Amino acid sequence: MPDSQDIIIQETPLAPAVPVAAGQVNLIGLSRQELEDTVVGFGLPKFRAKQIWHWLYHRGAKSFDEMTTLSKRAREQFAERCIIARPGVVNEQLSEDHTRKWLLGVPGGGEVETVYIPEKDRGALCISSQVGCALSCKFCHTGTQPLMRNLTSADIVGQMLVARDTYNEWPSPRGGRLLSNIVMMGMGEPLLNYDNVKKALTIIMDQEGISISKRRITLSTAGYVPNMQRCGEELNVNLAVSLHAVRDDLRDEIVPINKKFPIKVLLDACRAYPGSNNARRITFEYVMLKDVNDSEADARELVRLMKGIPAKINLIPFNAWPGAPFECSDGATINRFAEIVNDAGYSAPVRVPRGRDILAACGQLKSASERAKRKSQEAPAATT
Ligand code: SAH
Numbered sequence: 369m370p371d372s373q374d375i376i377i378q379e380t381p382l383a384p385a386v387p388v389a390a391g392q393v394n395l396i397g398l399s400r401q402e403l404e405d406t407v408v409g410f411g412l413p414k415f416r417a418k419q420i421w422h423w424l425y426h427r428g429a430k431s432f433d434e435m436t437t438l439s440k441r442a443r444e445q446f447a448e449r450c451i452i453a454r455p456g457v458v459n460e461q462l463s464e465d466h467t468r469k470w471l472l473g474v475p476g477g478g479e480v481e482t483v484y485i486p487e488k489d490r491g492a493l494c495i496s497s498q499v500g501c502a503l504s505c506k507f508c509h510t511g512t513q514p515l516m517r518n519l520t521s522a523d524i525v526g527q528m529l530v531a532r533d534t535y536n537e538w539p540s541p542r543g544g545r546l547l548s549n550i551v552m553m554g555m556g557e558p559l560l561n562y563d564n565v566k567k568a569l570t571i572i573m574d575q576e577g578i579s580i581s582k583r584r585i586t587l588s589t590a591g592y593v594p595n596m597q598r599c600g601e602e603l604n605v606n607l608a609v610s611l612h613a614v615r616d617d618l619r620d621e622i623v624p625i626n627k628k629f630p631i632k633v634l635l636d637a638c639r640a641y642p643g644s645n646n647a648r649r650i651t652f653e654y655v656m657l658k659d660v661n662d663s664e665a666d667a668r669e670l671v672r673l674m675k676g677i678p679a680k681i682n683l684i685p686f687n688a689w690p691g692a693p694f695e696c697s698d699g700a701t702i703n704r705f706a707e708i709v710n711d712a713g714y715s716a717p718v719r720v721p722r723g724r725d726i727l728a729a730c731g732q733l734k735s736a737s738e739r740a741k742r743k744s745q746e747a748p749a750a751t752t
Contacts, residue, residue, distance in 0.1 A: 498556025
């Protein structure tokens, strides 16, 4: 087993647009250029690519039969050589607060969880970027599962397509969307799978398709500094940073990537993040762990660290999971912490956990197969 630090700095290259079954190309997840190359490669005119893009991402077509602007012959030609592969829904759970969680079998192999968090007239889709995670943050359920692989752009875009299918949001509505926002806050570290995440978000943002604006997309990182600048320059999405501790000794322990990119280096990268300003702040996530990171001195140090950064702080009550080695801070402690940060002029809302009953809240995601495996190792099956 390699040392976790070896894994941390390992970025996997862009997954190629591989044929998914013998000789067949999955059109989902191809960039516009790749789609065009595929179409031209079939000896068809380039404009067919634009039409197909529209069907795939504006209309949500699942088969070539639906693509009525294409000639029958062209439809047949595509059906012979290409597929439109979405993730399969392995399991779906609905929370009492209407948060929905899907366990998806993704075309590239493996399973991930995707969560929809509805608000009154809009909602955010929480998308995964990897199967498992290499970062091993001590309070995070996904962190107990090793990194199995990076998701391809098809796997990532596919999560959005399944959610749109479920809420019947085709063709892409102009406004009034239930699926209005995206947070890259599911399983995995998106900046360690940057190329695939970039490719997928570029598809999702494309105005002739799903068309979610960069202002409605937030990418969360535990602090893989080398890709932060690129993310700001190339995608210009909102940035969230999982800070969780204000001293390096503690952060080294609970967010181990800190050993590689300590707090000062991380915050300097935040100061330099392109496109952040007072109207577009960086979100710092801070999970409230009882007697670990929740003292008044921690709150004051947090304020000091934020100096010069257009920041807002999300205080996240710790969401427990089976076997978790932490407890959530009590309400009074969280409120006092929030007060200190607020008094210093930073917005510091205490997040209301969503979907806890179905283990869909922050940090509770894990492939069900992994969960089942662990369960069977921990406890013998009950006899009736
Ligand atoms: N790897 C990225 C993306 C995951 S985002 C990142 O770390 O930012 C998931 C968010 O939920 C992160 O802020 C994470 O620190 C937080 N989180 C993880 N476990 C949690 C838990 N048990 N309770 C509350 N928040 C948690």
